[in-house]
Amino acid sequence: MKWSEMFTSSVGKKWVMALTGLFLIIFLIVHAGINACIWANDGGVMFNKAAHFMGSTVVIRIAEIGLFLGIFLHIIQGYMLEMQNRSKRKMGYAVPMGNKGSKWYSRSMALLGTILLMFFILHWWHFWVPARFIGHEELTEIDINGVHMHNMYNLMQYTFQQGWVVIVYVLACISLCWHLVHGFQSAFRTVGVSNSKYLATITNVGIGYAIIISLAFAMMPVSMYLGWV
Amino acid sequence: MEQYSMNLTLKVWRQKNSAERGSFETYPVKNISSEMSFLEMIDVLNEELIRDGKDPIAFDHDCREGICGMCSMYINGRPHGPWQNNTVCQLHMRAYKDGDTIVIEPWRANAFPVIKDLMVDRSSFDRIIQAGGYISVNTGSPVDANAIPVEKDMADAAFAAAACIGCGACVAACKNSSAMLFLSAKVTHLALLPQGHPERRTRAMNMVAQMDKEGFGACTNTGACEAVCPKGISIENIARLNREYMMAGLASDK
Numbered sequence: 001m002k003w004s005e006m007f008t009s010s011v012g013k014k015w016v017m018a019l020t021g022l023f024l025i026i027f028l029i030v031h032a033g034i035n036a037c038i039w040a041n042d043g044g045v046m047f048n049k050a051a052h053f054m055g056s057t058v059v060i061r062i063a064e065i066g067l068f069l070g071i072f073l074h075i076i077q078g079y080m081l082e083m084q085n086r087s088k089r090k091m092g093y094a095v096p097m098g099n100k101g102s103k104w105y106s107r108s109m110a111l112l113g114t115i116l117l118m119f120f121i122l123h124w125w126h127f128w129v130p131a132r133f134i135g136h137e138e139l140t141e142i143d144i145n146g147v148h149m150h151n152m153y154n155l156m157q158y159t160f161q162q163g164w165v166v167i168v169y170v171l172a173c174i175s176l177c178w179h180l181v182h183g184f185q186s187a188f189r190t191v192g193v194s195n196s197k198y199l200a201t202i203t204n205v206g207i208g209y210a211i212i213i214s215l216a217f218a219m220m221p222v223s224m225y226l227g228w229v
Numbered sequence: 230m231e232q233y234s235m236n237l238t239l240k241v242w243r244q245k246n247s248a249e250r251g252s253f254e255t256y257p258v259k260n261i262s263s264e265m266s267f268l269e270m271i272d273v274l275n276e277e278l279i280r281d282g283k284d285p286i287a288f289d290h291d292c293r294e295g296i297c298g299m300c301s302m303y304i305n306g307r308p309h310g311p312w313q314n315n316t317v318c319q320l321h322m323r324a325y326k327d328g329d330t331i332v333i334e335p336w337r338a339n340a341f342p343v344i345k346d347l348m349v350d351r352s353s354f355d356r357i358i359q360a361g362g363y364i365s366v367n368t369g370s371p372v373d374a375n376a377i378p379v380e381k382d383m384a385d386a387a388f389a390a391a392a393c394i395g396c397g398a399c400v401a402a403c404k405n406s407s408a409m410l411f412l413s414a415k416v417t418h419l420a421l422l423p424q425g426h427p428e429r430r431t432r433a434m435n436m437v438a439q440m441d442k443e444g445f446g447a448c449t450n451t452g453a454c455e456a457v458c459p460k461g462i463s464i465e466n467i468a469r470l471n472r473e474y475m476m477a478g479l480a481s482d483k
Contacts, residue, residue: 001434001478010407010447011437011474085405085446088339094240094253095306095332097402101456107404109449186450192472194465 013081018190020074021183025209027067032216038229044153045144052149055131075117082110105178106186112179119172126159127152160224173218180210233263235327239274241286242334247342247350253332263323267310268293268300270322288347295319295459298394301401302347303334308398308457316396316459336397338406340444353443354395354411360439361432362415364424383421391418392460399454399462405446410454412440413466420473430477437474 006012034054037047054060105112130136131150138158140151159165184206188194194202223229236259244251258274265273268290275285291299300317304310310320325331333347341349366372379387391414399410416433419425425432448467455464 001474001481002483005478009437009474010409010441010445011471012478014447014449014471015475081447081449085407085449088406088444088446089337090339091337093303093306093334093337094242095303095334097306097404097453100307101402101453102404102451106449106451182450189450189464189468190448190471192468192475194468196465199465 007077013077014190016073016077017081018187020070020077021187022191023067023070024074025180025184025187027070028213032213035220036216038153038156038220039223041229044151044157047153047156048142048149048151049144049147051131051152052144052147055150071120075113078110078113103182106182109179109182112175115175116172116179119168119175122168123172126165127155130155156220157224160221163225166221166225169221170218173214176217177210177214180213181207184209233327234260235263235322235325235329237261237270237325237328238330240330240332241347243286243346244335244343246345251343251346261322263321265322266293266318267302267304267320267322267324268318286347287345289349290318293318296394298396301336301349301351301396301398303336303401305332308336308401309396309459313456314459314461316394319459336401338397338400338445340406340408341397341400349397351395351397353445354397354408356443357408357412357436357439358395358415361428361435362419364419364428377423379422387418387421390414390421390462390466393418393458393462394460396459398457398459400445402453402457403446403448404451404453405449406444407448407454408440408443408445409448409467409470410458410462410464412436413470414462416470416473417466420469429473430481433470433473433477434481437470 001009001012006016034050035047037050038044040046130139131152136155139155141148142151143149160169185194185203188198188202188206236257239256239258240253241256242251243254256274256278258270258277261270261273268288271286271288278285289299289301291297293300295316295318298316300309302309302317304317304320309315309317311324312320335341335343335347336349336351338349340353341351344350393411393414395411397408397411400406400408403409416429416436419432420429450464450467452464455462
């Protein structure tokens with residue numbers, strides 16, 4: 001097998017989807033962990049320090065390039081697979097199979113992923129673009145222990161005072177949950193880890209992971225909107 | 230269960246040949262016994278069509294005992310009809326009641342072009358097998374079957390995979406028209422046996438390459454294939470194929 005077949009053979013393409021997916025699954029834990037610092041209830045000190053560490057550490061900035069490569073590879077490969085797979089049945093069925101044998105979310109990964117992509121664009125516009133490039137009037141600067149840094153906490157507080165933003169974020173988290181419920185176990189299957197010994201564990205850990213991560217992310221805008229932090 | 234008879238409405242896909250466009254035709258069928266098999270019910274309808282000077286419905290069938298893999302009908306939105314672990318020929322009319330409407334379609338996939346009505350060309354499966362679904366025995370007298378020890382669990386798992394009859398229901402059920410359940414069963418039953426080991430790397434790579442060439446889609450692990458497989462082939466085999474393919478790819482010199 002040539003390396004190019006990772007991108008041209010049907011199994012190779014799925015390996016790319018699975019490996020980038022697993023990478024993004026690990027990233028989400030880091031992202032949720034950092035963001036969970038808002039619940040320290042210290043006016044954002046811990047969160048700002050954590051965000052500053054992520055933004056100012058060289059190794060993490062390099063990893064960020066890897067993250068973007070991973071996410072775009074996942075998106076592009078995902079759309080290409082979806083288009084190719086759809087083209088394999090030019091004449092469809094009069095009576096669709098529907099849920100007879102598969103779950104709706106396992107068949108809707110591209111749709112759920114598209115909702116997530118639209119959310120990411122909004123999400124990057126809310127936080128990543130102001131922090132890295134253009135700034136924002138609510139992205140003030142503060143000194144914590146003599147270190148000058150962005151007050152990301154303030155930008156977060158401002159963003160999540162808008163009801164529609166909170167609703168969009170929560171809807172995106174619901175999409176994320178379903179995307180992960182299938183994606184987590186599917187990724188393991190694709191990389192060949194799915195003996196009957198592991199299957200139940202992987203599926204259950206996947207469901208647990210999907211619920212916990214999505215709930216954690218969804219509660220962040222909700223907590224701020226409701227004034228809990 | 231008591232025997233009963235029923236009147237049904239069939240909506241059957243009719244298509245003259247692979248070039249022409251097909252459409253659904255509606256046929257009422259009367260006095261069908263609950264003891265009949267589904268194919269016998271079609272036989273009854275075909276007898277009537279022939280008597281009326283019309284073209285009978287073409288459909289694939291051979292053994293009619295659930296082991297040859299020829300029958301292939303997509304019935305009311307499910308390959309092989311409503312029963313689990315079952316082929317159409319083993320589907321019996323007691324699955325239906327008087328007044329039911331049954332929609333019958335051929336397998337739909339670009340890699341399975343319709344030959345006529347409900348018959349599809351599944352020679353793409355044959356070409357996948359030809360690409361590596363075998364072991365090479367070059368010369369000498371037949372080797373005693375028990376000369377090579379095989380672990381019982383492995384033999385059982387290989388046998389379970391070898392139960393695949395190549396009917397194509399997995400492709401028909403898959404939203405991606407993927408042949409991965411079929412392919413993985415064929416790769417598994419040889420990969421788990423010592424006789425299959427010498428060629429396992431080239432087998433996985435060549436069979437996947439042929440599958441892609443035939444125009445089947447990629448697997449997204451939805452599980453629809455496993456749910457409709459008349460032989461209960463496990464989707465675990467797909468994970469094994471993914472593993473075999475990648476091990477082969479990483480270890481190959483080219």
